[in-house]
Amino acid sequence: AQSVAQPEDQVNVAEGNPLTVKCTYSVSGNPYLFWYVQYPNRGLQFLLKYITGDNLVKGSYGFEAEFNKSQTSFHLKKPSALVSDSALYFCAVRDNFGNEKLTFGTGTRLTIIP
Amino acid sequence: KAGVTQTPRYLIKTRGQQVTLSCSPISGHRSVSWYQQTPGQGLQFLFEYFSETQRNKGNFPGRFSGRQFSNSRSEMNVSTLELGDSALYLCASSRTGPANTGELFFGEGSRLTVL
Numbered sequence: 001a002q003s004v005a006q007p008e009d010q011v012n013v014a015e016g017n018p019l020t021v022k023c024t025y026s027v028s029g030n031p032y033l034f035w036y037v038q039y040p041n042r043g044l045q046f047l048l049k050y051i052t053g054d055n056l057v058k059g060s061y062g063f064e065a066e067f068n069k070s071q072t073s074f075h076l077k078k079p080s081a082l083v084s085d086s087a088l089y090f091c092a093v094r095d096n097f098g099n100e101k102l103t104f105g106t107g108t109r110l111t112i113i114p
Numbered sequence: 115k116a117g118v119t120q121t122p123r124y125l126i127k128t129r130g131q132q133v134t135l136s137c138s139p140i141s142g143h144r145s146v147s148w149y150q151q152t153p154g155q156g157l158q159f160l161f162e163y164f165s166e167t168q169r170n171k172g173n174f175p176g177r178f179s180g181r182q183f184s185n186s187r188s189e190m191n192v193s194t195l196e197l198g199d200s201a202l203y204l205c206a207s208s209r210t211g212p213a214n215t216g217e218l219f220f221g222e223g224s225r226l227t228v229l
Contacts, residue, residue, distance in 0.1 A: 032216055034216070036220075041225075042223075043118075043220040043222040044204065046220075049216050049217050094216070100145050100162045100164075100170065101162060101172075102147075104157040105156075106156050
């Protein structure tokens with residue numbers, strides 16, 4: 001069975017500092033990994049994905065993520081945090097394209113401190 | 115291009131009642147999935163429909179059901195509501211076949227409160 005873990009419930013970062021939101025995964029085959037962001041009382045917005053290719057993936061709003069197969073990790077990063085980045089972030093995995101089911105992590109609440 | 119549309123956005127029901135939620139996918143998307151989001155259980159997969167057929171189902175009781183119409187619009191129904199069914203219900207759509215880029219596109223959700 002596929003799974004993802006987000007070890008931190010809460011991450012606080014000062015505005016302008018780099019941020020990292022951690023995610024590790026477990027799948028039996030090749031992983032397809034995703035990051036989504038959720039603002040209060042809203043749905044999930046897609047940020048970026050790793051399907052294949054370069055280990056460093058760039059996405060929306062200046063976010064990027066690094067796929068590390070040996071450490072089974074897919075950490076979300078941004079070089080300089082904005083107050084508007086404050087939100088709930090979810091890592092997700094699917095194990096193949098024939099199965100549309102995403103398995104989500106428990107979420108990490110990111111707070112950017114002005 | 116319009117996104118995934120879910121109706122209603124908010125609703126309040128009492129225990130024992132039933133509820134129907136609606137989802138219109140992005141034009142051209144033929145797969146529709148449903149997820150339940152609660153503070154305690156997080157995001158959990160309910161079911162996925164493609165071409166009016168349920169292709170995948172999560173671990174929820176039979177009170178939770180869904181269907182998909184020929185225009186890809188989908189509905190989910192919860193019967194005999196329980197307090198624990200209070201949640202944000204999210205619908206997502208995606209392309210299928212060679213055009214599948216992997217990500218799901220989510221609607222804003224329907225927030226159900228059961229009293």
